[in-house]
Amino acid sequence: MDVLTITMNPALDREIIIPHFQLNTLHRVFEREKLISDPGGKGINVSMMLSKLNGTPSIAMGFLGGYTGRIISEELRKQYPNVTLNFIHIDGESRENLSILDEVNHYITEINAPGPVVQEPDLLHFMKLYNTVVSRTKITVISGSVPVGVPLDTYSILSEKAKENGNKVYLEARGQLLTNTVKKCCPEVVRPDMRSTNKIMGKEVESLNEYIEAGKEIISYGAELVVISYKFKHDLIFTSEGAWILTVKEGELDESHLLGTGDAYVAAMVHDYLTTDHSLLERAKYGMAAALAKTFYLKKEMPPLSDIERNLENIKTEKLD
Amino acid sequence: MKVGDIMIRDISAIFEDETVERFIRLCANHLRTGMPVVDDEMRILGYIGENDVVNAVIPSYFGMLQSASFIPDTNQLKKKLYLIKDEPISKYMAKSVISVKESDTLLHASDLLIRHKFFSLCVVDDEERLTGLVNRSRILLGVLKELEEENE
Numbered sequence: 450m451d452v453l454t455i456t457m458n459p460a461l462d463r464e465i466i467i468p469h470f471q472l473n474t475l476h477r478v479f480e481r482e483k484l485i486s487d488p489g490g491k492g493i494n495v496s497m498m499l500s501k502l503n504g505t506p507s508i509a510m511g512f513l514g515g516y517t518g519r520i521i522s523e524e525l526r527k528q529y530p531n532v533t534l535n536f537i538h539i540d541g542e543s544r545e546n547l548s549i550l551d552e553v554n555h556y557i558t559e560i561n562a563p564g565p566v567v568q569e570p571d572l573l574h575f576m577k578l579y580n581t582v583v584s585r586t587k588i589t590v591i592s593g594s595v596p597v598g599v600p601l602d603t604y605s606i607l608s609e610k611a612k613e614n615g616n617k618v619y620l621e622a623r624g625q626l627l628t629n630t631v632k633k634c635c636p637e638v639v640r641p642d643m644r645s646t647n648k649i650m651g652k653e654v655e656s657l658n659e660y661i662e663a664g665k666e667i668i669s670y671g672a673e674l675v676v677i678s679y680k681f682k683h684d685l686i687f688t689s690e691g692a693w694i695l696t697v698k699e700g701e702l703d704e705s706h707l708l709g710t711g712d713a714y715v716a717a718m719v720h721d722y723l724t725t726d727h728s729l730l731e732r733a734k735y736g737m738a739a740a741l742a743k744t745f746y747l748k749k750e751m752p753p754l755s756d757i758e759r760n761l762e763n764i765k766t767e768k769l770d
Numbered sequence: 771m772k773v774g775d776i777m778i779r780d781i782s783a784i785f786e787d788e789t790v791e792r793f794i795r796l797c798a799n800h801l802r803t804g805m806p807v808v809d810d811e812m813r814i815l816g817y818i819g820e821n822d823v824v825n826a827v828i829p830s831y832f833g834m835l836q837s838a839s840f841i842p843d844t845n846q847l848k849k850k851l852y853l854i855k856d857e858p859i860s861k862y863m864a865k866s867v868i869s870v871k872e873s874d875t876l877l878h879a880s881d882l883l884i885r886h887k888f889f890s891l892c893v894v895d896d897e898e899r900l901t902g903l904v905n906r907s908r909i910l911l912g913v914l915k916e917l918e919e920e921n922e
Contacts, residue, residue, distance in 0.1 A: 508781070519801065526778060533779040533902065538799035570792060577785060581812045585899075 450533065451723055452499060452507035453586040453616070454492035455579075455607060458564045458596040459536075460544035461517050461524075462489030464708070464748060470551040470558065485748060488521040488528075489546060491592035491621055491642075494712035495719065496532045497525075498751035502720055506531040508582055512575065512596065514565035515542035535582060537575055541565025548708060550747060555704055567598035579607065583614045588719055591636070592621040592712070601625050605633035617722065621715055624648070635670040640715060643678050660685055661692055661769065674729045676714070676736065685769075686733045692769040693730060695737050699763065702744050709749030710740040717757060730766070737764055773879050774872030776912035777893050779902040783808040786815055786860035790826075790851075793818055793859050806892050807863050812899040814892055816863035826862050827851050869894045870904065876912050879904055 466483040467476045478484055488497065492509065499505040513521055513536040521543060525532055542565055549558040583589060589611040591604050608618045608630055618636035620627070623646050631639060631650065641649045641663075648654065649663035660679055664687035667675045675687040679694070681702055686693040717739030721732045738760040742752035784793055784805045796805065797820060804819030827850040854862075869892040870879050882891060883906055890905035 514799070518799075522780075526780070530779065533781055535781045537782070538796060540795075540799065574785075574788070574792075577810070578783070581808065581810050582781075584811070 450506055450508055450585055451587040452496070452505060452590065452719060453582055453588070453611075454496045454507055454509050454590040454592065456490035456492030456509065456511040456593055457567075457599055457603070458544060458594050459488065459490035459493050459511050459513060459518070459521050460546045460561075460564075461521050462487045462546050462548070462749065464548045464550060466550045466552065466747070468551060468553040470549050470554070470556060486520070486524070487749065488525045489749070490544075491712055491715075492590055493521075493525070494709060494749065495590050495592060495716045497529050498709075498713055498716035499719060500529045500531050501751040502716060502754065504531055505720060505723065506533065508533045508535055508586065510535045510575070510579060510582065512537050512539050512565065512567055512571060513543050514539045517545055518543040518565075535578060537571055537578070539565055539567060539571045550708075552747060557704065557708065564596040567596050569598075572599060572603075576606070580610060583611050583616060586614075586616055588619065588722065589616045590619045590621075590715060590719060591630075592619075592715065593642075594622070595626060601629050602633060604630040608634040608636050619715055619719065621711060625651075631667050631670050631672070635667070635672050637673045638676070638718065639667050639672045639674070640676045640711065641667075642711065644711070649677065664692060674733060676733050678711075684733065684737050686730060688729045693733075694767050694769055695734060696765045696767070697741060697763060698765050702741075706744045706747055708747075710743045712749075713743040713751055714740040716751060734761065734764055734766065771876055771912045771916050772872060773870050773874045773876065773893055773904050776876070776908045776915075777872065777902045777904045778908060781812065781900050781902060783812070783900055784818065784859060785810075786863070787858050789856050790823060790859055790862065791855040794820075794823065794855075803889070806867070806900055806903075807859060808900055814867050814869060814894060814898065814900055816860070816865045817867045817892065818859050818863040822862045822864065823854075826854055867892060869898075871896070872901065876909050876916075880906075880909050883909070 464485040496507045496509045499507055509532050544564040545562045547560040611618045619638045620636040621640045621642050623642040628650050650666050654660045654663050664675045664677055664685055668687050677685045679685050682697045684695045714736040718732050718736040721735045739757045741760045742756035786807050806814050807816040809815055827847055890903050893902045895901050
């Protein structure tokens with residue numbers, strides 16, 4: 450088993466497709482396919498996407514709680530037989546994320562419920578299990594937020610253990626969690642999660658130069674590859690050899706289709722790492738092509754390999770500075 | 771069809787130095803009746819089931835009785851559980867565990883389940899590390915699928 454994904458705060462993702470969604474109105478949904486319940490949380494998404502992409506098996510770890518937690522593990526078990534589950538079932542209820550997708554007006558409305566509180570014995574048990582698993586894998590994907598009770602330096606401890614065992618660490622996080630992990634034990638591949646923040650490493654980013662400074666700062670802590678999404682149609686790529694800007698050549702991106710693009714990005718980079726000897730820039734480009742291919746689908750799902758290949762041609766690469 | 775085709779890839783496990791109380795709580799949250807006990811390389815050291823704990827808190831002769839109405843005093847049960855709840859599960863787990871490999875046939879797995887009166891078996895890789903579980907209903911489901919395929 451090559452891949453381990455960490456989702457400290459998994460969720461049950463419920464997507465409801467409602468055209469002309471309006472507040473203060475009763476909406477009836479007649480087709481069952483427009484009410485989707487899927488296991489979620491960024492690490493779990495990567496596991497599911499890898500499984501869909503070419504059946505890459507992975508181990509998924511984290512905490513699940515209560516009734517919602519049991520639905521998450523049951524759905525994973527049913528739909529993704531090559532994802533090995535290694536979750537600790539704790540007191541409390543796992544999160545539930547509700548998204549209302551309106552394809553007509555291109556709106557996405559999201560409601561995220563809080564997760565359970567992790568107690569110390571659960572965290573200790575997790576750490577011990579993590580140590581036994583990480584010695585068997587090649588890549589550790591650490592992604593998303595942490596629930597209450599999990600200290601902000603946890604990701605850096607996980608990153609350190611993974612590296613000690615010869616794993617490449619892929620991190621997608623935001624805020625203090627990102628800053629702490631980068632500073633204390635910088636993962637090899639870092640993708641700041643920009644979905645609900647305009648800060649990277651504690652600093653606000655607005656201009657291209659501010660973004661470039663932030664990317665270079667993460668590289669200076671030892672990352673091999675940093676990928677930052679920039680104004681929708683671009684991605685900024687940083688390695689020790691320089692910085693690049695990748696741009697979508699043609700076509701408009703549909704904002705209501707952005708769900709899961711970041712996870713498709715990471716899953717594609719992991720797949721590329723396991724199956725090719727591409728350069729870091731090519732790997733990032735492959736990730737972006739997957740994210741781009743994902744935007745042609747409304748739901749959170751992995752685009753097929755042929756779509757990713759096709760979208761590679763729709764990306765323009767320019768070197769910065 | 772092989773064990774690997776129908777197994778449940780869940781490697782939830784417990785370590786031998788965890789307490790009886792921890793085991794009870796994990797089982798309750800996970801709706802499990804028992805858990806494999808592993809070392810720090812995921813090799814199976816034993817298996818602890820809820821029966822192992824029940825047998826430890828009630829006098830052994832109760833197993834021979836048809837009804838629990840003979841229990842003289844429920845406080846006795848409370849007291850006993852209080853005494854053992856902080857003890858390591860290694861004291862109560864079954865140390866000899868029968869496991870199967872993913873490449874084993876369903877027939878082999880069912881034979882072991884029937885002969886040893888187990889409800890589930892641990893599945894291990896070539897280095898004896900836990901990779902999942904297989905139980906009676908999954909085997910029956912596998913056999914049903916084989917039947918369907920034959921009839922097609």
